[in-house]
Amino acid sequence: MTEVVGDRVMVLRPNHEGELCPVCGDRVSGYHYGLLTCESCKGFFKRTVQNKKQYQCSAEANCHVDRTCRKRCPSCRFQKCLTMGMKMEAVRADRMRGGRNKFGSFYKRDRAHRMQRNAMRINTTLPVSNGQQPPGFYPPPDHQVSSSTTDQNSQIQYFDQTKVKTEYIKTEFDAHLQSPTLSSSTNQQLSDIIMRPGYFVDSHDSLSVLLGATLDDPLLRPSFPSGYGLSEVKQEPFDYSEQFIHHQLHDYPTYTSNNANYVTMMPMTTVASTQSLVTSTVSTSTGRSAETSRSSPLLPVCPLPTEKTVDHFYNSTLAEMCKSLPDEAQIVRIITNVKGVCKPEPHSFAVNVAEENLKELVSWAKTNQYFSKLKMDDQMNLLQTSWTTVHMVDITNAMVRGDLLPQYKISSGEEVAVGFVALLGNQAMVSTWNDIVLRLRNMGYNNYDYCAFRFLALFDQYLERDPLVSTVRNQVLQSWSEVRCTSSFIEIFEQIKRLAYESQVYLWELSNTCPQTWEQSNSSLVLEMIRTSANRIMARAQELIHTPTIQPPQTTYATTVYMAS
DNA sequence: TATCAAGGCCAG
DNA sequence: CTGGCCTTGATA
Numbered sequence: 001m002t003e004v005v006g007d008r009v010m011v012l013r014p015n016h017e018g019e020l021c022p023v024c025g026d027r028v029s030g031y032h033y034g035l036l037t038c039e040s041c042k043g044f045f046k047r048t049v050q051n052k053k054q055y056q057c058s059a060e061a062n063c064h065v066d067r068t069c070r071k072r073c074p075s076c077r078f079q080k081c082l083t084m085g086m087k088m089e090a091v092r093a094d095r096m097r098g099g100r101n102k103f104g105s106f107y108k109r110d111r112a113h114r115m116q117r118n119a120m121r122i123n124t125t126l127p128v129s130n131g132q133q134p135p136g137f138y139p140p141p142d143h144q145v146s147s148s149t150t151d152q153n154s155q156i157q158y159f160d161q162t163k164v165k166t167e168y169i170k171t172e173f174d175a176h177l178q179s180p181t182l183s184s185s186t187n188q189q190l191s192d193i194i195m196r197p198g199y200f201v202d203s204h205d206s207l208s209v210l211l212g213a214t215l216d217d218p219l220l221r222p223s224f225p226s227g228y229g230l231s232e233v234k235q236e237p238f239d240y241s242e243q244f245i246h247h248q249l250h251d252y253p254t255y256t257s258n259n260a261n262y263v264t265m266m267p268m269t270t271v272a273s274t275q276s277l278v279t280s281t282v283s284t285s286t287g288r289s290a291e292t293s294r295s296s297p298l299l300p301v302c303p304l305p306t307e308k309t310v311d312h313f314y315n316s317t318l319a320e321m322c323k324s325l326p327d328e329a330q331i332v333r334i335i336t337n338v339k340g341v342c343k344p345e346p347h348s349f350a351v352n353v354a355e356e357n358l359k360e361l362v363s364w365a366k367t368n369q370y371f372s373k374l375k376m377d378d379q380m381n382l383l384q385t386s387w388t389t390v391h392m393v394d395i396t397n398a399m400v401r402g403d404l405l406p407q408y409k410i411s412s413g414e415e416v417a418v419g420f421v422a423l424l425g426n427q428a429m430v431s432t433w434n435d436i437v438l439r440l441r442n443m444g445y446n447n448y449d450y451c452a453f454r455f456l457a458l459f460d461q462y463l464e465r466d467p468l469v470s471t472v473r474n475q476v477l478q479s480w481s482e483v484r485c486t487s488s489f490i491e492i493f494e495q496i497k498r499l500a501y502e503s504q505v506y507l508w509e510l511s512n513t514c515p516q517t518w519e520q521s522n523s524s525l526v527l528e529m530i531r532t533s534a535n536r537i538m539a540r541a542q543e544l545i546h547t548p549t550i551q552p553p554q555t556t557y558a559t560t561v562y563m564a565s
Numbered sequence: 566t567a568t569c570a571a572g573g574c575c576a577g
Numbered sequence: 578c579t580g581g582c583c584t585t586g587a588t589a
Contacts, residue, residue, distance in 0.1 A: 029581095031570065040580045046572075047578080071579070090571085097572045098586030107570080108589095 022084040023077065024070040031107045034087035040070070045081045048074070049091040061441055062399075062406060076402065083401045083446065207380055207528060210362045318479035322451040326364050331357060331394045332403050335421065344412030347425040351507070354424055355523035357391050365458060370472045382463055384532055388424065388500035389457040395422035396433070396496060397450040400440045426506040429499055436492055436499075443488065452480040453493050504530070 019028035019036055026038035033045055047053065055075035057063060063076035070077050082088075090103060334356045342352040365371045365383060374382070398404045399418055407415040419430035419437075440449075455476045463469045480486050508530045 033570090038580090039582085042570090043580055044578090050572090074578090092571070095572060096586090097584070098569095099571070100569080100587045100589090101571065104570085104588070 021067075023080050023086075024065055024067045026067045026070075031103070031110075032086070033090040034103055034106070035081075035085045037081075037086065041077075041081060041086075044070075044074070044077060045086050046091055048078050048081075049088050050095070053078075060406075061438060062402065064405070065402065079441065080402050082444065085447075207362065207383060207525065207532075210359065210525070211366050211376065211379055211383075317475040318448060318451055318455075321455055321476065322447060324364075324368060325447070325451055325454065326360060326394075328398070328401070328447075329403070330360055331398045334360070335395075335404065335408060335418075339408050339410055342410065344410055344414075346410065346414055346416045346420060347510075349408075349410050349416055350421045350423075350425040351523045351526055353421050354388075354391055355526045357394060358387050358525050358529070361387055361390050361458075368458075370468060371458065373468055374466065378463060378466060378469075382458060382460055382469075384529055385460045385462060386458045387529060388504045389460075389497050390454060391424075392422050392433075392496050392500045392503070393450070393453045393457050396437060396440065397445075397453070399437045400445050423499060424503040424507045425510070426499075426503040429502060432495075433499060436495055439492060440489075443492075445489075448480070448483065449489055452476050452486075452489070453496070456493060457497070 020026070021028050021038035021041055022035065023037055023041045026040060028036045029039040029042070030036070032042035037045075048055075053074070055073075055078060057073055057075040059073070061076060061079070063069075063073040065073070065077050065080045087103075090101060092101075335353055338349060338352045338356055342349045362383060365379070371379060371382070395404070395418060399422075404418050407417050408421075409415050417430055419433040420427055422433055423429050455472060459469045459472045459476075461473065464473060477486070480489075507526075511527065511530055
């Protein structure tokens with residue numbers, strides 16, 4: 001296949017024809033550092049890593065990156081390179097030219113996946129809400145390499161990200177795992193009521209209908225014994241999961257000339273957020289402490305990742321779970337679509353987005369290989385408990401990745417912040433949410449963390465008495481801890497849960513005090529979820545009528561915020 | 566030997 | 578500094 005450019009005959013690579021660079025949208029020239037990218041992003045990434053460049057965003061570290069403006073903010077561009085899956089360890093420390101690298105077989109398998117997927121796309125119409133992709137959205141991460149392999153080239157030195165794993169991390173884990181989610185919340189008592197479902201599982205409500213009524217959906221393929229009740233969608237054969245763990249530029253450790261040694265670095269955490277970990281966790285096989293990386297961030301020249309490091313990641317439970325994540329552009333699509341059709345009012349916009357994403361969540365959950373094995377009651381309980389958290393995780397993820405604009409203009413002309421949408425209209429918490437987005441971005445948050453967040457959110461710990469839920473949670477946490485210092489991420493996850501909870505309370509109060517908002521919003525499923533929670537509260541309140549420590553929730557807060565917004 | 570993902574070069 | 582094109586060299 002050739003193309004004439006001027007007086008030259010260019011050879012096109014047929015596999016990449018028509019592909020767009022996931023970083024800037026330019027034409028893909030091939031696999032570069034683990035990702036199908038354009039030539040310019042390849043060069044930019046290489047220069048950045050090789051020359052240890054440090055950029056600082058002059059805005060809010062949330063700049064849009066596309067072909068026309070990619071030069072404008074190298075900081076956000078590099079962050080997006082990492083977020084989309086470019087791998088620093090593929091830049092050679094010894095600058096040796098030519099040859100193949102350890103990703104060779106990744107690329108090969110990725111190509112096979114892509115071909116398979118393209119074939120599927122031809123034969124399958126995916127259930128996309130409006131069918132249209134919003135302009136400027138990035139292709140899903142099928143540009144990324146996928147597979148596991150052993151090293152095939154022992155001559156080349158790579159910048160590596162050797163993982164740190166200690167008992168300390170596990171201890172942190174256990175502590176987080178076992179601590180009550182909202183233990184520090186002033187709304188603890190309320191949360192005990194509102195967030196612990198189990199009272200009003202109505203088999204005729206719309207949630208149960210959504211969970212069970214589409215068994216004849218042609219996309220569903222019963223794949224479990226009949227005892228499981230629900231069916232499962234056959235998983236797509238391609239990976240969403242192959243996002244390596246990325247480094248923030250400011251986390252770079254210094255180069256070392258001692259290529260013979262493995263130099264371990266603190267993985268993917270900001271200096272500020274990991275101070276408690278630094279001194280206690282990091283010691284390497286060389287006996288070298290990474291304590292120095294706190295005052296002087298280091299980028300090590302690491303030898304090749306060991307077979308165990310690479311394969312273990314790819315074969316981990318969480319990596320498998322990543323494959324089942326919904327299309328990452330889904331929430332972008334929902335926001336864009338709803339923006340065009342919702343009532344010209346910010347709260348309606350936020351609630352309608354929640355409604356659409358909730359429907360997607362139900363569809364996703366019922367086809368999840370773990371969730372679908374739960375009893376119907378437990379499925380509904382989990383969804384009712386977790387949906388606001390999952391919703392917020394989805395929007396947070398898209399925001400951190402740079403897939404969302406900071407604000408969306410609705411038909412009234414008003415600019416609505418994404419945080420407002422994520423928080424179901426709870427304006428008072430938007431700045432807190434913005435801080436979370438910023439922190440995650442600075443921590444090198446990636447798809448792997450998104451996967452952990454989403455599964456931990458859905459498989460909420462309140463149902464940990466169920467062995468399956470417990471198993472899923474433990475496997476996620478275990479697998480996640482093998483590639484991450486998870487404690488600071490879990491801390492943020494708990495903050496997201498808290499925000500989600502407060503937003504649910506906000507919306508519930510709003511539904512009581514400003515019912516006209518619901519008339520505007522046309523969001524029956526969300527309303528049902530909120531009412532179910534409210535019913536629980538009423539039921540619990542009756543149960544505990546002689547328990548004076550349980551205070552009825554105040555109903556003034558939402559009204560105040562709503563009226564003020 | 567062809568492929569293709571690395572690094573290098575250099576005009577803009 | 579950017580990005581298009583060139584060179585290199587291990588692998589299939």
